Amino acid sequence: MNGYPGTIGHQQLLGLIVDYYANEPRILAIGLFGSLARGNWDEFSDLDLDIVIQDDMQIDIQDELVALGNFLHGMGEEPLLIIADRPDAGDVVLASLVQFSIRYHTLAATNWKIVDSLQLLRGPLDLATIVAAGEANRDAVTTSKPATLLDCYLRYALGVTIDLHRGRLWLAIELLHRMRTLLMELYVVTHGHERAIQSFETDAAPSLQNRLAAMLPQAERMSVLRCLESGIDLLAEDLIGFTDGRVVLTMAQSSLLRQLRQRCTELTKVGWG
Structure with missing residues (x-):
């Protein structure tokens, strides 16, 4: 479909989320990690998304996920659950029972645990820069x-x-x-x-x-x-x-x-x- 991994449903959802943030100047990179990025996914796999934001940006995670959920609803993907249980991250369960987790953070706060499987979906930051930031945190x-x-x-x-x-x-x-x-x-x-x-x-x-x-x-x-x-x-x-x-x-x-x-x-x- 669009070159993204997973089932047709996975690919459609990834495409919608990437399109939603495509023209956002505060977003520096959209990444995917976990089983979909590694290639060992199945039809039950959820989407693990990693969003790098500008250093001077602050995001209210509840408001952000609600806005994203409203967009997805308008595109035929109805959110049933929006769980903003961390300051910078949350989870969404859709009516299709597809789930995704998403984290918003500055480059310096990149989680080292994701970099080994990280796949870049959209820049402008390049993958090597994000991986280097994560590796610094690993050390x-x-x-x-x-x-x-x-x-x-x-x-x-x-x-x-x-x-x-x-x-x-x-x-x-x-x-x-x-x-x-x-x-x-x-x-x-x-x-x-x-x-x-x-x-x-x-x-x-x-x-x-x-x-x-x-x-x-x-x-x-x-x-x-x-x-x-x-x-x-x-x-x-x-x-x-x-x-x-x-x-x-x-x-x-x-x-x-x-x-x-x-x-x-x-x-x-x-x-x-």
Whole structure:
């Protein structure tokens, strides 16, 4: 149709969005990333759009998405849901059940996670300039973020022990869920992938996926405790695999890990708090 990837519906929607912003002086580039850009899409794939704006521009994300939605409605693509849940980005679900996410940002704020698959749909910025901006952010994130992710992971693990002591089963289960998400994000950051869950599922070794699966609890106290113990063992035994050997526990983190093991031992001996 128009040279864009995907089904006819994908191509039509991409064409409409590109046309909508074609003569906008505040828009410096319209990019596409994710499965459609990589070529491994299917009929259920959503559109992942990245919009680079001028440095002096500010966008109200709710107003922006509503205006875009009104345009699409006029072109036969009725929005059912407009979700402006981030300061610079949001999601739209159409009546056709096609979905798209879209982010508006300055060049300097380009997300490094998207650049490996980024496809430029319209300039005037060139792809190399956008990729370079994203790579600069990759360097900053990959040196500082893993330690923060580990700190958060350990804090949530401590929270699980507290909730189990207090008899708050569902809070403990929720914190375990967050711990698993952090592990996948840690994998992504240290392996240079885009999206935590998708990349972990497609690229992580079966042994790593099995370690994560061991942290899926039943709605039962001892199950949650065993999953927490698995999460503690994982850091001690397989952190190299999850981080490609780029992260090691600090002395403070190792100390907290030992104390968490002791908490787990205590929890096996007590009932509900």
